Amino acid sequence: MNSIVVNLTQVKERIELAALAAKREPEEIELLAVSKTFPASAIEEAMHAGQSAFGENYVQEAVEKITQLEKLRPWLVWHFIGPLQSNKTRDVAEHFDWIHSVDRLKIAERLSTQRGEFPSLPELQVCIQVNVSEEESKSGVSLSNALELCDAVSKLPNIVLRGLMAIPEPTSDPLKQRQAFAAVRDCFKQIQSSRLVDPDYQFFDTLSMGMSDDLEAAIAEGSTMVRIGTAIFGKRDKITK
Numbered sequence: 301m302n303s304i305v306v307n308l309t310q311v312k313e314r315i316e317l318a319a320l321a322a323k324r325e326p327e328e329i330e331l332l333a334v335s336k337t338f339p340a341s342a343i344e345e346a347m348h349a350g351q352s353a354f355g356e357n358y359v360q361e362a363v364e365k366i367t368q369l370e371k372l373r374p375w376l377v378w379h380f381i382g383p384l385q386s387n388k389t390r391d392v393a394e395h396f397d398w399i400h401s402v403d404r405l406k407i408a409e410r411l412s413t414q415r416g417e418f419p420s421l422p423e424l425q426v427c428i429q430v431n432v433s434e435e436e437s438k439s440g441v442s443l444s445n446a447l448e449l450c451d452a453v454s455k456l457p458n459i460v461l462r463g464l465m466a467i468p469e470p471t472s473d474p475l476k477q478r479q480a481f482a483a484v485r486d487c488f489k490q491i492q493s494s495r496l497v498d499p500d501y502q503f504f505d506t507l508s509m510g511m512s513d514d515l516e517a518a519i520a521e522g523s524t525m526v527r528i529g530t531a532i533f534g535k536r537d538k539i540t541k
């Protein structure tokens with residue numbers, strides 16, 4: 301297996317090539333390193349190679365690592381990207397900088413209230429997760445209900461609405477990958493253009509889509525943040541959570 305440093309370089313090259321192919325600037329696309337199931341030492345290794353944004357899926361595992369790496373906090377930015385139950389929102393409000401996986405108002409309201417209990421922290425950055433493939437098992441609000449949820453979330457204190465996140469149904473067909481990402485992009489652009497002068501939407505700039513196997517398709521369709529785990533840290537052991 302390659303080292304994390306080599307993998308990071310290769311992922312950045314893929315991002316750059318995909319951006320150039322889409323006639324976009326590579327700097328428009330942020331790399332989020334998804335470190336779930338990997339130890340704090342792997343995060344430190346990636347950090348020493350220049351990576352600062354890390355994504356985690358499981359609250360308890362993440363809080364342990366964030367606490368372990370507290371000294372590095374000024375350089376690290378923590379993104380929560382997993383499904384979130386309402387009894388775990390406080391941990392996210394206390395420890396994270398971003399959350400990508402808000403898909404109902406109740407969760408956003410709890411995060412808003414609980415973030416307010418930590419006045420020294422900046423506002424929590426929030427993306428709304430959309431369910432583009434309309435899979436029963438997947439979390440996410442439907443594309444047709446995304447605007448309504450965004451409107452409600454955008455008005456809450458202590459959090460900032462940043463954009464949309466999607467995890468399309470896995471497929472190795474690049475055309476199908478692009479269709480799904482294009483649908484999310486269209487929804488994102490529609491929300492942006494219909495709320496152009498709304499101050500609650502002034503930071504609505506993030507389209508979080510693309511993983512190790514489909515980052516090229518996501519970038520071709522306008523992704524501004526790719527969430528990459530396997531291609532940086534290697535294969536994950538099966539987890540039982």
Ligand SMILES: *Cc1c(COP(=O)(O)O)cnc(C)c1O
Nearest residue numbers: 334357381511512527528529530
């Ligand atoms: C695990 C995970 C990723 C990273 O997936 P890879 O295929 O390992 O790159 C990205 N986003 C979310 C929401 C995840 O849960």
